[in-house]
Structure formats: structure tokens, C-alpha cells
Amino acid sequence: MLRASYPPSSLHCIRCIGESATVEVAESDTPMADAETIKKIEDGYAKLQGANDCHSLLKKHLSKQVVDDLKAKKTKLGATLLDVIQSGVANLDSGVGLYAPDAESYTLFKPLFDPVIQEYHNGFGPNQKQPQTDLGEGKTSQLVDLDPEGKFINSTRIRCGRSLAGYPFNPCLTEANYKDMEGKIRKVFDTLEDPDLKGKYYPLLGMSKEDQNQLIADHFLFKEGDRFLQAANACRYWPVGRGIFHNNAKTFLVWVNEEDHLRLISMQPGGNVGQVLERLIKGVKTIEKQVPFSRDDRLGWLTFCPSNLGTTVRASVHIRLPKISAKPDFKKICDDLKLQIRGIHGEHSDSEGGVYDISNKARLGCTEFECVKQMYDGIKHLIELEKKA
Ligand SMILES: Nc1ncnc2c1ncn2[C@@H]1O[C@H](COP(=O)(O)OP(=O)(O)OP(=O)(O)O)[C@@H](O)[C@H]1O
Known part of the structure; x- marks a missing residue:
């Protein structure tokens, strides 16, 4: 039986859920990062920890616990924690240092995103909600x-x-x-x-x-x-x-x-x-x-x-x-x-x-x-x- 749509493990060969292209996978398949990706995530963590001149929010909030909890996860579109952190690992002078490769990343990698979001946006906590749009019409x-x-x-x-x-x-x-x-x-x-x-x-x-x-x-x-x-x-x-x-x-x-x-x-x-x-x-x-x-x-x-x-x-x-x-x-x-x-x-x-x-x-x-x-x-x-x- 076919359940979901997600791409092969490498992001470079992703076919995404746009309006037309989808890749169908079997029910039993669970998206998991491969060993090479997990190794790169662990190396990235070690690089950040060793960089005394790095002050990014990524370094601050990517704890060992977060790495261990998230390193094997993969979104339905195939994005891993490596995709989230790779810019901040390559650029130690980043202010923030992480990106969401797809919308699901904000929930799947929540233990990393939430504290970064909270610190960047004036304490916006995990239970807070963005207010309705008010562009300022009439004001x-x-x-x-x-x-x-x-x-x-x-x-x-x-x-x-x-x-x-x-x-x-x-x-x-x-x-x-x-x-x-x-x-x-x-x-x-x-x-x-x-x-x-x-x-x-x-x-x-x-x-x-x-x-x-x-x-x-x-x-x-x-x-x-x-x-x-x-x-x-x-x-x-x-x-x-x-x-x-x-x-x-x-x-x-x-x-x-x-x-x-x-x-x-x-x-x-x-x-x-x-x-x-x-x-x-x-x-x-x-x-x-x-x-x-x-x-x-x-x-x-x-x-x-x-x-x-x-x-x-x-x-x-x-x-x-x-x-x-x-x-x-x-x-x-x-x-x-x-x-x-x-x-x-x-x-x-x-x-x-x-x-x-x-x-x-x-x-x-x-x-x-x-x-x-x-x-x-x-x-x-x-x-x-x-x-x-
Ligand atoms: N008030 C302004 N007047 C004229 N140019 C501006 C002004 N603010 C920003 N810019 C110009 O807009 C361009 C984009 O700036 P910048 O990349 O910092 O910000 P952004 O478009 O808000 O995006 P991001 O925050 O993602 O980088 C730059 O050339 C910058 O000089």
C-alpha cells in the first residue's frame, strides 16, 4: 500500500511535492538519515563546540542532547538535521546559523528551532501563537x-x-x-x-x-x-x-x-x-x-x-x-x-x-x-x- 510522498535520501536528487511531481513510497519505509549524514551532523556539532569565536544561535542551542534526538530524523521531503545546520557549520560567523529546508522541519526539528526562535524573537515561547495579520490598513x-x-x-x-x-x-x-x-x-x-x-x-x-x-x-x-x-x-x-x-x-x-x-x-x-x-x-x-x-x-x-x-x-x-x-x-x-x-x-x-x-x-x-x-x-x-x- 502506498502512504506518503518523500524523496530518496540525498537532497540533491529530491523530487518534491510541488503541484505535480511526487515520489511514492511503501508503507513500511520510515524516513531515516543515513550513516554518512549522521556522521556529518556529529562532525558539525564537534566543529561548532570547538570554535571559540563562533557566537551563533545555532551553536548555543545545538546541544549534544538535541543532536542525539534529531540526527536520524528526516522530513517527508527528505530533509535532515544536516540540511538545517550546514550553513551555520560552514559559516562560523553566522548570527542565526540555521534554515528550514521545508515547512515540516519547523516541527520535526522543533527542539532546535524553538529555542532559537524564542531567543531571536523577543522570547516568543513554544506555546505562543502569531497574532492575526494586521498590516496597518487605515493606520x-x-x-x-x-x-x-x-x-x-x-x-x-x-x-x-x-x-x-x-x-x-x-x-x-x-x-x-x-x-x-x-x-x-x-x-x-x-x-x-x-x-x-x-x-x-x-x-x-x-x-x-x-x-x-x-x-x-x-x-x-x-x-x-x-x-x-x-x-x-x-x-x-x-x-x-x-x-x-x-x-x-x-x-x-x-x-x-x-x-x-x-x-x-x-x-x-x-x-x-x-x-x-x-x-x-x-x-x-x-x-x-x-x-x-x-x-x-x-x-x-x-x-x-x-x-x-x-x-x-x-x-x-x-x-x-x-x-x-x-x-x-x-x-x-x-x-x-x-x-x-x-x-x-x-x-x-x-x-x-x-x-x-x-x-x-x-x-x-x-x-x-x-x-x-x-x-x-x-x-x-x-x-x-x-x-x-
Ligand atoms: N532603508 C533602506 N534604504 C535603501 N536600501 C535599503 C534599505 N534597507 C535595506 N536596503 C537595501 O536592501 C538590500 C537588501 O538588504 P538585506 O539583504 O540586508 O535585507 P533584506 O532584503 O531585508 O533581507 P535579509 O534580511 O534576508 O538579508 C541591500 O542592498 C540594502 O542596502
Whole structure:
């Protein structure tokens, strides 16, 4: 008798449960990691334990007990603990260090994911549930321009991620899945009529290196060759199925099949957070009418990296705060305001010309509007401190 659908042991030959391809297995088969995989997991654990300069959440929460409890497990799509931890093992400077190869990983490997999620997202406990979506409709006028004189903020950006229902995450996707997903979302882009959203899709396949590099340098497009994603097995078949949609003004953009299936982005020069959020709400609502997305009752919108679960919202400004950013306690001030500091070219980059990317850190256990408000209130406070310094 045939019971479930799951692929052979190696993730490299997975045929996933997309809308069409499934692999049928016999009732008696129990998905178990093979000896080689278990050995790699144990070696990874030993490497992390021996790395004194590694401070990732993965290292902190991957205890011997967790390894022993989870090392033989395998999801129905064939993902093991190795797929979860391999990026953090290869990149000892990771902040988080783990990814979910498919949605089931969040439950099967719960003893590892839950404490990481709890620590990253302001104590979101195993029995807590993500609140209903509240993007902030009708409330954007509360978010008046943070910097009307243009003294501090270069630009404001709010992004959220979405996963197409019926597809796993990057490591389990086939080349056919990538093409299929890109085809579906392109059709949706073609229907966008609102002047604020209407635009064109640019596949990475066929884009000139010059155009690609310019879009990256201008902060519109994702980077290529991210070592954290590569080690997570998230860049297979690159650039197939990857691309960017944007309106003429490049104020509404959608990334296709980079870290997540979709990243919806609204951005513009200056500090008018309300306008940026208003446009994002319009984009999300228009697209979600046409595409079903994966949402978990407890974890909210599902994403590849546990740091993005829940609302998936990162609201950021590129800001110059020359006086307070020079102080030794600048990071502590931002931590206390629950804000995250990044460099000017995104995560893992450095500041340039005194410009920092400052955003809300947690995305789970609060609503979308609350995430944006966290950034808004925090930045307002930082600007006041800068003016007084
Ligand atoms: N407020 C902003 N104004 C202009 N560009 C921004 C702003 N915030 C982020 N960016 C740019 O967006 C690009 C992507 O940044 P980054 O990868 O850090 O974040 P992300 O898209 O939120 O995804 P992730 O957190 O998964 O890395 C970078 O080029 C970054 O400089």
C-alpha cells in the first residue's frame, strides 16, 4: 500500500511535492538519515563546540542532547538535521546559523528551532501563537515623516516575505519547480494595473552583468553568491527562476526565488514611513488575492530562515547619526530599542560614510504594523538623541 510522498535520501536528487511531481513510497519505509549524514551532523556539532569565536544561535542551542534526538530524523521531503545546520557549520560567523529546508522541519526539528526562535524573537515561547495579520490598513497616517528636513534619513524600506503554498523551500526545490513558480508569479505581475504597482519583470537569466551589478549597488536587487545561502544549499540551478519585478520608479519591487519564494518590497528616498507602508499594503493585498501563500497557525507566514517567521517584516531606514553612532554604547542603545544595525549593503556588510541600516529585529509574536511601529518609534528616539548630542 502506498502512504506518503518523500524523496530518496540525498537532497540533491529530491523530487518534491510541488503541484505535480511526487515520489511514492511503501508503507513500511520510515524516513531515516543515513550513516554518512549522521556522521556529518556529529562532525558539525564537534566543529561548532570547538570554535571559540563562533557566537551563533545555532551553536548555543545545538546541544549534544538535541543532536542525539534529531540526527536520524528526516522530513517527508527528505530533509535532515544536516540540511538545517550546514550553513551555520560552514559559516562560523553566522548570527542565526540555521534554515528550514521545508515547512515540516519547523516541527520535526522543533527542539532546535524553538529555542532559537524564542531567543531571536523577543522570547516568543513554544506555546505562543502569531497574532492575526494586521498590516496597518487605515493606520499609516500615524507614521508621519520621521525626517521632513532630510537631515538624517537617506531612504526607507519595508519588506516582507511570502512562500507559495504547495512548494518547499530552496534546498528541496527542483529546477522545474523554479520555472513553474516563476511562470505563475509572472502572470500575476502582468495583471498589476495600479499606477503605484504596475511594472515589469526582469529575469536574472539573460540580464547583463552590468545591469545586475547596478541594481545591486543601488540597493534594489539581492546579491549574488551569498555564502550563507550557498552553504544552506539554497542557490541550486541559479539563476533559473530568479528575478526582480519593479515599477518604473523602483518604489515597489518583488524579488523572486532568492532566499524566499517572494520578497515584496516598498522603498523610497526620505523618511516617510507611512507612504512606504501604504504602498506595501496595496502590493501585498493585490498579490495575495491571486496567489495562495503558506501560513502556519503558530508561526505565521513561513520563511526559509527562522529569523523571518511571523510577520516577515523588516522595516529599515538608511540613516546618518554621526554623533551617537560614534559612541561605544550605540549598539546597546539600539538593542534596548529592539533595533538591529546592519551595514549599508545589507546583512553582513559594513557601514559606509557613516550610514547605517537600522530596522526592527523581531518579526514574530507581534503584528506587521507593530513591527513597523517598533522601527518608527526607535528611529524617532535615535534622531532625538542625535539632535541633543
Ligand atoms: N532603508 C533602506 N534604504 C535603501 N536600501 C535599503 C534599505 N534597507 C535595506 N536596503 C537595501 O536592501 C538590500 C537588501 O538588504 P538585506 O539583504 O540586508 O535585507 P533584506 O532584503 O531585508 O533581507 P535579509 O534580511 O534576508 O538579508 C541591500 O542592498 C540594502 O542596502
